[in-house]
Amino acid sequence: MSDPLVWLPFDPSELGEVPAGLRFELFDHTRFTGGEVEVPDSVDEVAFYLPPYMLGSRIFDVVSQMTSLQVVQLLTAGVDAARGHIPEGVTLCNGRGIHDTSTAELAVTLVLSSLRGVPGHVRHQDEHAWRPGWFPSLADKRVLIVGYGAIGRAIEARLLPFETEVVAVARTAREGVHGFDELDTLVPEADVIVLATPLTDETRGLVDRKFLAQVKDGSLLVNVARGGVVVTSDLVAELATKRIHAAIDVAESEPLPAESPLWSSPNLLITPHVGGASSAMWPRAYRVVREQLERFAAGEPLANVMSGAY
Template identity: 55%
Template sequence: MTADVWLPIPADEIEGLPKELDYRFWDGERDFPADPADCAFYVVPYLKGPEIAVRPLAAMTSVRVVQTLSAGTDHVAPALGSLPAGVRLCNAKGVHEASTAELALTLILASLRNIPRFVQGQEHEEWRSGFYPALADKSVLIIGYGSIGAAIEDRLAPFECARVVRVARSARTTERGRVHAFTELPALLPEADVVIFSTPLTEQTKGLADAAFLARMKDGALLVNVARGGVVDTEALLAELAGGRITAALDVTDPEPLPAGHPLWHAPGVLISPHVGGSTSAFQPRAKRLLAAQLTRFAAGEEPRNVVLTTEGPTA
């Protein structure tokens, strides 16, 4: 049985890897490091785009685990239909929580306190004083209450928010309190001053923030998206931004990368960062620890962690 492992980080830079596996370095280059048919554990190159991510998959007839280094797996999952049954797709839970939550707070504070206006004022040597909104006393709605959503709530704790409301695919109760279901959003949206998306992109969440969703948001509310661009209907958002009724802070967009000339670049009340929620100095050490742990389990014949789905075999 083959034990080739394809890694986008050189194996000698990762402490704790089991020695009995054969490691091949591949970070999306044109040439493959070995025959894809011999790969048993495939770690998807990070931030290389979906075309590179899935390029070797069709030939990986022996693969048993596909491991992403991203929290989302929507760029890989559609290409798994040709793989044998029983292949585990695992995400990078535990790698991006700190960085993504940190950026979510950065975008909220920068938007509410109008930091872009101060930067523009500095460029023009203008002293733009005045009163600006604070995060204190605001009601915050987190849509997508998984590990990243929980990490965002951790970082909201010192800011004296009036209320933090949690929403996920299905209702449940946590130590912090109730998590509401998506079906409750119509009643929750009008009460939220800040609406944060940290949900995966799925059939259920694609276009969730459509015209009807945005229309239910409170006047003056801030929409923050650190999830996936496709969660928000861009045309509907542009219409709301044009009227000035809500504002937005977006780390992800649809389309992405946002092309030059797109109206979202210059829409009123929008702050855009270039999908940098996870790409910080915190990434490498956490990614290496995840890979060492997953491959140790793999070498021991144990089930990997963070399994998102298991393939059912090629479809006709």
């Protein structure tokens, strides 16, 4: 019996020393970006599949041909793109530990840039205009982090040195962490709200007209979670009042269409879903994948296993 086959979107040498007892193939996933996909004959031997990063749900079409598949390991923290594509009996693992650093950095960048008026300063620079002014500080702000997984905790760790008060919210309340059922009380008290929650049936549309109406005047909403957590039309309507500010790294439709009203919404900073896209990502990705493959080869329990209604 041959060793289990692993499909990777990069050269196996990037992982360093790989565990014995596994076979590796580099599958050119760029074929998924357009046209028909030519699937190698070895597809029915694949036991461990690592799809490429950020190429959408089409990368899972090939899964139905993987009759020997045991594990799908994602490079993303969110698993919403995989929903409905993973056969029963196949283990799905997310990329927990890969994006904590990069996404937390961007979250703090969006907070500081928005509060200190950096987008306006950039526009003034383009106009060769020197326009000083006073802006809110992050210091002394109450920051509400909605979603207290690995990324949420990484955001908190970076915010605390700025002399902030951080309030954490997760789906399930526990010591030091509030539950989603307390949002109606917590949202009106926050100066900054950072969304870092996975996109699930429970969180889809979480930030809607009612939620936004509870945000106090002058507060900042930052979304580094998933676009579907926020109802776009409700955010556009709220921003039109110029009552609050927002910064988003994600959108319900990506790439964000040129005709989207978000582009021209006031008090809004947009980045193109680059939360995980930094030099910090790949070293952490290689480490997480290598450790998972070591567990898989040894027959040990895998980490980051998704269960229930992911």
